[in-house]
Amino acid sequence: MSVEEKLKALYDLQKAATEVDQIRKLRGELPLEVQDLEDEIEGLETRISNYDNEVKALNNSIAEKKNDIKESGVLIAKYEAQQSNVRNNREFDSLSKETEFQKLEIELSEKRIKEFTADLAAKQSVIESSRQLLEDRKADLAAKKKELDDIVSETKQDEEKRLKKITQIEDRVEDRLLTAFKRIRANAVNGLAVVPVERDACGGCFNKIPPQRQLDIKSRKKVIVCEYCGRILVDNEIDQDKVDD
Numbered sequence: 001m002s003v004e005e006k007l008k009a010l011y012d013l014q015k016a017a018t019e020v021d022q023i024r025k026l027r028g029e030l031p032l033e034v035q036d037l038e039d040e041i042e043g044l045e046t047r048i049s050n051y052d053n054e055v056k057a058l059n060n061s062i063a064e065k066k067n068d069i070k071e072s073g074v075l076i077a078k079y080e081a082q083q084s085n086v087r088n089n090r091e092f093d094s095l096s097k098e099t100e101f102q103k104l105e106i107e108l109s110e111k112r113i114k115e116f117t118a119d120l121a122a123k124q125s126v127i128e129s130s131r132q133l134l135e136d137r138k139a140d141l142a143a144k145k146k147e148l149d150d151i152v153s154e155t156k157q158d159e160e161k162r163l164k165k166i167t168q169i170e171d172r173v174e175d176r177l178l179t180a181f182k183r184i185r186a187n188a189v190n191g192l193a194v195v196p197v198e199r200d201a202c203g204g205c206f207n208k209i210p211p212q213r214q215l216d217i218k219s220r221k222k223v224i225v226c227e228y229c230g231r232i233l234v235d236n237e238i239d240q241d242k243v244d245d
Contacts, residue, residue: 001172001174003220003221003222003223004220004221006173006174006177006223007220007223007232007234007238008238009169009172009173010173010177010181010193010194010223010232010234011194011196011234011238011239012169013166013169013170013173013181013194014181014185014192014193014194014195015239016162016165016166016169017166017185017191017193018191018192019158019162020159020162020163020166021191023155023158023159023162024159026151026155027148027151027152030144030147030148030151031148033144034141034144034145034148037137037140037141037144038141040137041134041137041138041141044130044133044134044137045134047130048127048130048131048134051123051126051127051130052127054123055120055123055124055127058116058119058120058123059120061112061116062113062116062117062120065109065110065112065113065116066109066113068105068106068109069106069109069110072102072103072105072106072109073102073106075098075099075102076099076102076103079095079096079098079099079102080095080099082095083095083096177223180232181193181194181232184230184231184232187230188204188229188231190204192204192231193231193232194231194232194233194234195226195231195232195233195234196233196234196235196236196238196239197209197214197217197233197234197235197236198236200214202226202228202229202231202233203231203233203236204226204229204231205226205228205229205231207226207228207229209226209233214235217233217234217235218235218237220234220235220238
């Protein structure tokens with residue numbers, strides 16, 4: 001390919017890429033919104049799962065303490081019955097201490113049950129609100145996905161056509177130029193890597209181009225880049241003589 005053909009190919013490549021950008025711009029922030037909602041839903045599901053495990057542990061702890069109270073009650077009844085058959089004061093005092101200890105154990109278990117129950121109520125409240133929020137977010141996600149799918153389906157054909165055109169042009173452009181094009185495009189805010197000179201200025205950064213440099217660009221004898229923004233420069237008449245697709 002001559003330099004002129006390379007420049008025309010790069011310009012056509014830019015045009016096709018810009019058309020794809022415009023199609024994707026129709027989707028706006030929807031893809032990001034969908035991703036954010038999916039991440040939030042995943043976080044809520046993890047949070048609910050963790051709280052469910054904590055609730056299960058609290059219920060087990062409450063059941064254990066209730067069982068401890070029953071066991072202490074059985075021991076108290078046993079010690080009180082044994083006090084009727086003691087042979088001396090030492091045995092009576094020993095049984096009294098055991099009885100008192102079990103009563104303290106019951107008080108401690110009841111205190112723990114109250115604490116666990118309060119903690120359980122708080123966690124269940126969080127779970128309930130998190131589940132409601134999860135349902136709301138799932139509904140939002142379904143709506144956003146439908147909106148995105150509708151836009152994608154409307155523009156899919158046009159996008160695929162242009163992507164095919166991009167591939168065809170890329171096959172004709174040498175690797176060095178293609179790599180430079182992609183690098184410049186990736187770093188450009190508006191995605192423009194190839195721009196025409198318009199009103200004596202770069203079509204990308206709008207800095208003035210000296211007259212002699214404009215003549216060099218118009219001659220299409222070499223690839224010239226803007227000394228200010230690094231974009232590849234072409235003359236504004238190149239669009240009138242496009243490379244065949």
